Amino acid sequence: MYHILEKTIQSAFREKVRSTFGSDADITLEQPRQTSFGEVALPIAFQLARALKQNPKKIAADLVEAVGPIPGVAAMEIAGNGYINIRFDRGAYGAALLNSVAAEAVDSDEKIIVEHTNINPNKAAHIGHLRNAVLGDTFVRMLRAVGNKVEVQNYIDNTGVQVADVVVGFHFLEHKTPAEVAALIAENRFDYLCWDLYARTSQYYKDNPEALKWRAETLHSIEAGHGALSELGHLVANAIVKAHLATMLRLGIEYDVLPRESEILHLKFWASAFELLKERKAIYFEEEGKNKGCWVMPASAFRGSDEANEDSKVIVRSNGTVTYVGKDIAYQLWKFGLLGKDFYYEPHTTYADGHQVWASTAVPQAGPTPKFGGGATVYNVIDVRQSYLQDVVVAGLNALGYNHQADQSIHFSYEMVALSKRCCADLGIPLTPEDMEKPYVEVSGRKGLGVKADDLMDQLIDTALREVASRHAEDTPEQQRAIATEIAMGALRYFLLKFTRTTVIAFDFQEALSFEGETGPYIQYATVRARNILRKLTERGEAIPDFGAELNAEAMAAQLGDEDAWQILLAASKAEAAVERAIASGEPAHVARYAFQLAQSFNNFYHQFPILIEPDRNRKVFLLWMTSFFARQLERTLAILGIAAPAYM
RNA sequence: GGGCACGUAGCUCAGUUGGAUAGAGCGUCCGCCUCCUAAGCGGAAGGUCGGCAGUUCGAAUCUGCCCGUGCCCA
Numbered sequence: 001m002y003h004i005l006e007k008t009i010q011s012a013f014r015e016k017v018r019s020t021f022g023s024d025a026d027i028t029l030e031q032p033r034q035t036s037f038g039e040v041a042l043p044i045a046f047q048l049a050r051a052l053k054q055n056p057k058k059i060a061a062d063l064v065e066a067v068g069p070i071p072g073v074a075a076m077e078i079a080g081n082g083y084i085n086i087r088f089d090r091g092a093y094g095a096a097l098l099n100s101v102a103a104e105a106v107d108s109d110e111k112i113i114v115e116h117t118n119i120n121p122n123k124a125a126h127i128g129h130l131r132n133a134v135l136g137d138t139f140v141r142m143l144r145a146v147g148n149k150v151e152v153q154n155y156i157d158n159t160g161v162q163v164a165d166v167v168v169g170f171h172f173l174e175h176k177t178p179a180e181v182a183a184l185i186a187e188n189r190f191d192y193l194c195w196d197l198y199a200r201t202s203q204y205y206k207d208n209p210e211a212l213k214w215r216a217e218t219l220h221s222i223e224a225g226h227g228a229l230s231e232l233g234h235l236v237a238n239a240i241v242k243a244h245l246a247t248m249l250r251l252g253i254e255y256d257v258l259p260r261e262s263e264i265l266h267l268k269f270w271a272s273a274f275e276l277l278k279e280r281k282a283i284y285f286e287e288e289g290k291n292k293g294c295w296v297m298p299a300s301a302f303r304g305s306d307e308a309n310e311d312s313k314v315i316v317r318s319n320g321t322v323t324y325v326g327k328d329i330a331y332q333l334w335k336f337g338l339l340g341k342d343f344y345y346e347p348h349t350t351y352a353d354g355h356q357v358w359a360s361t362a363v364p365q366a367g368p369t370p371k372f373g374g375g376a377t378v379y380n381v382i383d384v385r386q387s388y389l390q391d392v393v394v395a396g397l398n399a400l401g402y403n404h405q406a407d408q409s410i411h412f413s414y415e416m417v418a419l420s421k422r423c424c425a426d427l428g429i430p431l432t433p434e435d436m437e438k439p440y441v442e443v444s445g446r447k448g449l450g451v452k453a454d455d456l457m458d459q460l461i462d463t464a465l466r467e468v469a470s471r472h473a474e475d476t477p478e479q480q481r482a483i484a485t486e487i488a489m490g491a492l493r494y495f496l497l498k499f500t501r502t503t504v505i506a507f508d509f510q511e512a513l514s515f516e517g518e519t520g521p522y523i524q525y526a527t528v529r530a531r532n533i534l535r536k537l538t539e540r541g542e543a544i545p546d547f548g549a550e551l552n553a554e555a556m557a558a559q560l561g562d563e564d565a566w567q568i569l570l571a572a573s574k575a576e577a578a579v580e581r582a583i584a585s586g587e588p589a590h591v592a593r594y595a596f597q598l599a600q601s602f603n604n605f606y607h608q609f610p611i612l613i614e615p616d617r618n619r620k621v622f623l624l625w626m627t628s629f630f631a632r633q634l635e636r637t638l639a640i641l642g643i644a645a646p647a648y649m
Numbered sequence: 650g651g652g653c654a655c656g657u658a659g660c661u662c663a664g665u666u667g668g669a670u671a672g673a674g675c676g677u678c679c680g681c682c683u684c685c686u687a688a689g690c691g692g693a694a695g696g697u698c699g700g701c702a703g704u705u706c707g708a709a710u711c712u713g714c715c716c717g718u719g720c721c722c723a
Contacts, residue, residue: 033669043668046706056706080669081706311651311723387653388721415654416720439718467688487688498674499662502654504719511661511675515688518662518674525688533685581665593663596673607690627685649688 003577038085045082056082091557113375120162121240124191126450136381158237164218169201191243199448266362273330282399293318302395329396337374414501440506460488486644494520497592526599530631559622571601
């Protein structure tokens, strides 16, 4: 509702600014410094003052005169040196909220692809991976909430160095056969086992550099697709992908399709992309210099036109192997439906809600399978350290002449999750003097340095469970655990979302395990309270009023004359505006912050207005409507954040 | 050496794209459970928005130069 009125005001002014002053300046809306100034402020007169060489105050007055009455607006006043302050018609506003039945949903046929998670399938997921997945998943929920068609992809690099290294560990260090590894997979926490083995193998390379030949041998075997090493590679990657899906499902994160690198290889995606790149002269064969014998992309393609830097990017090495970027260009082309090729798909996993995840396969399937890829816009959720490579991929699209798709290929970047020094101390990680100088310590899978996702979730659940058990001792352990899990996961998702994407999260247990203040549970608690009021009402034998019948614009106006009630309702009605703003800025943190403010508003309301014992019938009906409106807004916003609203707390 | 970020209260962070008196949580101090759940609420203290210059009606926000930190590319 709020953003609809915003747009009405905006367009009314835009039109008059154009017709009266011949300017098509942007109409920016602000929130007045003081709530007593009104609901919306326009500084447009200042923007026009310079060009028109007129007093802003006069411009503002002329403009207000020209615009005339706007539906939904009660008053416009000139304030300060030329601010236009706008007051809403409270009765009309309240009545509109009362009648709004999940408006809009600007349906679009265009598909948006969001790729996230993309964890190397060679070890357990850690907190850095969680940030990726939670950011990606929340952004997907935001896009879907406003009516977009979204496809969620989780790319699986099942033929890469990292998988090879774990295979090296099993085969050369542990002397395990595929059958033995299969047996290990059947046991518990294979992903944890690999976590340690990967670190051990990495250390072994360090001490015995000649062992790197094992890695090369393994990579060749995996690429060729036969032999014990290849078999081990598939066993490891498939088992770890399963573990990752299970880990992410704990946080309510689901995928639509898992495109795998093995199929990119077998279906010769790269060969098609290579031909395209050569044909369109996006890359060239280097005849001399250090990159002699390589196919390279000229630096000018991705570094602006600065001639200063001569460093071109190698796409195909002189030994004929393609770099990671090369494969990524092929994959990106496929995402836009530009490759002229497609995967085959087979069912991978079915979630409890019936939702099916598909995985790519090189084998044609008998029955009908869905189509994936061919998006109009592609978001790649990848951490900021990959910026350079992402630029090269986009440059590849541009060099091929796909400028529009290049613009629609968005690196949804975010800063890493590091470990605070206190966190390292908690984990018993010894810090070098070098580390002590730094503000935080970088997570390293290679060193086995990090907080495992499942460990963290378990710890959060334990902490929440102690609290739930002390508050609801009468409940069964299963019930307590279910509630504690919802609270723990809510806390974790909120913790990862409240920071903007450019902020490095220095992970700290004390902060992450907190359930008070600006946290997920704070918002959940407000939601539980709102619903409790309505539940208590029916428990007392009273019916929830028919708000549509008992309230109208007049009644709303009377009740909303109360300044506090009005401000609280106004805040509660801005959910859609907050989501739109967050999508425009690509910042899920804005939704998270709004959810917190919404909960604060509700708590404010809760403490200020006793509802069930309110003697005045009209007022009580109004307060109950406010309560149900809050409950709905909180539930919606939590759903967008992927946070559950527990039955009780 | 080049590129990209960041620097705001004791700590951790927001700041709606240049607007009116810079906000929140944590921590500290004081207060509130006879009342819909205290995972809550109210109040207090706490700031040279890294520094200097510039752009203009107006700068935490834009530009330049410094200082400091992180990441990436050679």
